[in-house]
Amino acid sequence: MALTDLTAEQAIAAIVSGQTSSCELVEAHLARTERDVWNSFLAVDRAGALARAREIDALPERPPLAGVPIAIKDALSIRDLPTTAGSRILEGFRPVYTATCVARLEQAGAVVIGKTNMDEFAMGSSCENSAYGPTLNPWDLTRVPGGSSGGSATSVAARQVPWSLGSDTGGSIRQPAALCGIVGLKPTYGAISRYGLIAFASSLDQVGPFARTVRDSALLLQAMVGRDPMDATSLEWPVPILLPDAERLDGVRVGVIEELMGDGIDPGVRAACQTALARVEALGGTLVPIKLPHARYGLATYYLIAPAECSANLARFDGIRYGHRAEDTENLLEHYERTRGEGFGPEVKRRIMLGTFALSSGYYDAYYGQAQRVRTLIIRDFATAFAEVDLVASPTSPTVAFPLGERTSDPLAMYLSDVCTIPISLAGLPSISIPCGLSEGLPVGLQLAGPAFSENRLLAAAHALETAIGFVDRPTGSGE
């Protein structure tokens, strides 16, 4: 077996038993990273990664993550490494501090080998909004990997790394994980510190792992979870995150979200999810149809709340303290307007405009205020569902990976890519996408979600299902 085929858990075991070293493992993954036919990386830190691997190999005892390489979404700051969030406005920017979640992984012995491509400022569902060109799906190079964390998902599916970090605001971890045939986990809002994450929509943003197994994603969550004094929204975590080993689902009640299993979901996607869900009963669990009456307002609610918050968060890009600056401006107003006009791409401008409008005088209550109230109804829908079931399930994405360019000229068609993931994001709930089969030769993701703080139960069920499904993860567009 090639070193790049090992899961992170297998790689840790191989290092601990002396079959390989962090240096060998990092070198093998760097080789695939530097031959980047997918355009999944925006920066590769060969020298830094190998130096760190040598340090770890020289330690008397292996740290928990043993020097296994990882890739980090370019929305997360790492001191002195180029960080752009996929935007021209941050071209050449090098942060002066490291995100807490990355620092915790490094502390646990992970080795960062590079920064991954993404939709500009995490706004998009296809990775085509990157200012540095789209990432290509490793299952079919003519298709998108999903987004916004498309580079992180692709890097794992294409075996450039065994695992990576992304961020999820309305589906940006789960949807690309589904389209690339891997596991993507968005934890409870506040589970992982966002200090050092370039903010998009602060009431929704959450960091989370990509991996090729549920257990690997649990290992990463374990190392990152918990309160950070630098992020006031981070939570004291009540119980340790466990490595799931459940094989059965006895007594587990899974609610199938009826609104997300009907119209608007591709028949092939629905069929793959139904086949996977039938295994819940084979493993001893029960399936219960459930309704989320306000889920259909999720997309509209999200496209008021997220742009409103982004228009405030992105005010910081002013060409004064860092990043791009327009030349030869006459006064401060012209400086701001031209710097931002030149630095931001079309989708980011659209969202800033939409958010500024929704927050502007005379419209605030009708748009932003109204959306925050619908959000309350969506949260109540989930609370009602969780009185009856332990977890809820749906497809992660209404379609498989779509062709490059298919949705770029129609913003609303692109927004619909996240129709299954957004209601869960609005409610702040933990959610995971696992690969559950193929449709048209492309991977389909099954989404599971649970109440806040139910990560252990969610991971256990996802692991049992993953084992029963036995998805064969063999991307055909791997560039060999």
Place this chain on the structure above:
Amino acid sequence: MIDDDVTRHVARLARLALTEPELARMRHELSVILDYVDQVQELDLIDVVPTTHAIPMQNVFRDDVPTPSISAELALREAPEVLGGGFAVPRMG
């Protein structure tokens, strides 16, 4: 509802210079998106409390203890223009 004047006004509020073709396209796209999101108006929400934070939290405080921060030199490292140990900005007027 969204005409050229409104689009120009919002672009000014957002501090975004848009070219004329960008402005025309933006007006059209914003109209389409606003038509879609308008469905939130269908619901009667008079008695519904708005959600600002999905996971209930109390105020979060820390002890007011001074700690070292980054140096001025490091803070200025990424600035496009530095003047006299500070960030340089164009004149206000």
